[in-house]
Amino acid sequence: DPLGPTVCVGEILVEIVATTVGDGFLKAQPLVGPFASGAPAIFISQCGRLGGKAAMVGAVGDDDFGRVNTDRLKRDGVDVSTISIDPDYPTGSAFVRYRKDGSRDFVYNIATSAAARFGWSQAVGDLINRSGHLHVMGSALSVPSARAVIDKAVDIVKARGGTLSVDPNIRKELKLDEDTERRFSKLVAAADLLLPSGEELERAAGIEGEAEAIRRLFEMGVKEIVLKRGADGATYFGRQRDRIDAPAFVVQEVDPTGAGDCFGGAYLTCRRLGMSPQQALTYGSAAGARNVTVLGPMEGAGTRQELDAFIASTERRP
Ligand code: ATP
Numbered sequence: 001d002p003l004g005p006t007v008c009v010g011e012i013l014v015e016i017v018a019t020t021v022g023d024g025f026l027k028a029q030p031l032v033g034p035f036a037s038g039a040p041a042i043f044i045s046q047c048g049r050l051g052g053k054a055a056m057v058g059a060v061g062d063d064d065f066g067r068v069n070t071d072r073l074k075r076d077g078v079d080v081s082t083i084s085i086d087p088d089y090p091t092g093s094a095f096v097r098y099r100k101d102g103s104r105d106f107v108y109n110i111a112t113s114a115a116a117r118f119g120w121s122q123a124v125g126d127l128i129n130r131s132g133h134l135h136v137m138g139s140a141l142s143v144p145s146a147r148a149v150i151d152k153a154v155d156i157v158k159a160r161g162g163t164l165s166v167d168p169n170i171r172k173e174l175k176l177d178e179d180t181e182r183r184f185s186k187l188v189a190a191a192d193l194l195l196p197s198g199e200e201l202e203r204a205a206g207i208e209g210e211a212e213a214i215r216r217l218f219e220m221g222v223k224e225i226v227l228k229r230g231a232d233g234a235t236y237f238g239r240q241r242d243r244i245d246a247p248a249f250v251v252q253e254v255d256p257t258g259a260g261d262c263f264g265g266a267y268l269t270c271r272r273l274g275m276s277p278q279q280a281l282t283y284g285s286a287a288g289a290r291n292v293t294v295l296g297p298m299e300g301a302g303t304r305q306e307l308d309a310f311i312a313s314t315e316r317r318p
């Protein structure tokens, strides 16, 4: 990988999960955690596990929740030297409880945690100047510190011939202020790989209809699109109007959180390792499916060996 590691910038959190299904946190109840989490951290964990060179930019507090994350990413083979340790603020956290209908209640501490308190530094600059790929979550654009790092990093990575992947990760209804919307569009247009899920495709394109959205995104400058459809699988769209549908693997879903990030981390890493879209789709689908069979947002992220075993032993939907 002559151009250097894949870098992900964004929030690092612990997740604490209610072990019973129901409404929210108003009553004392059994919980399990802390699990290492944060969408960007899940993505980079999967990159590292698959054997891609990977590095994370973000911050944790000087506490055990932070160490859960840095220890975990280090074990996955991720360079954690650009994760800063905030002396004053605690590691970010998310408490989550699933309702009967599959929707979720959250209690977050992100904006006022270490997760949102990092910025450009000498170490971050040195990393970006030797990196070959940047992965960005659209949701990070509403965190000012992350936004400042991303803005600078996109330009540097692109200028040195590196590539950019973007997971819009933004609800369809969400209205951004004018400035953030402009930044979001610019980011999408610069994406070599766009990884939307469901309606995020139309949200990113700013137009209704799947075919129209795909056409518009290629016009904007996007190079490659992979649409994630949960248990219905995923679809690759190429600029030559080529399309590959990848069926989902049949699994027992225990915890759906993190599927999209594991899928993306695996797909991107395989592409960077020189695999075809078809092959990368197989690993991405396996990574997403395997991850939902284990409790915890990144506990099911697989190594190359684990994913090969999963692929060989798991049926795909017809
Ligand atoms: P997230 O909840 O992490 O935001 P996402 O919405 O971005 O996820 P999904 O479409 O839910 O992404 O999942 C990504 C991929 O993982 C899917 O395209 C599919 O290949 C696989 N996957 C997800 N859920 C399942 C499932 N229940 N069974 C089989 N495969 C799944």
Ligand code: MG
Residues within 6 Å of the ligand: 169, 197, 260, 261
């Ligand atoms: Mg998603």
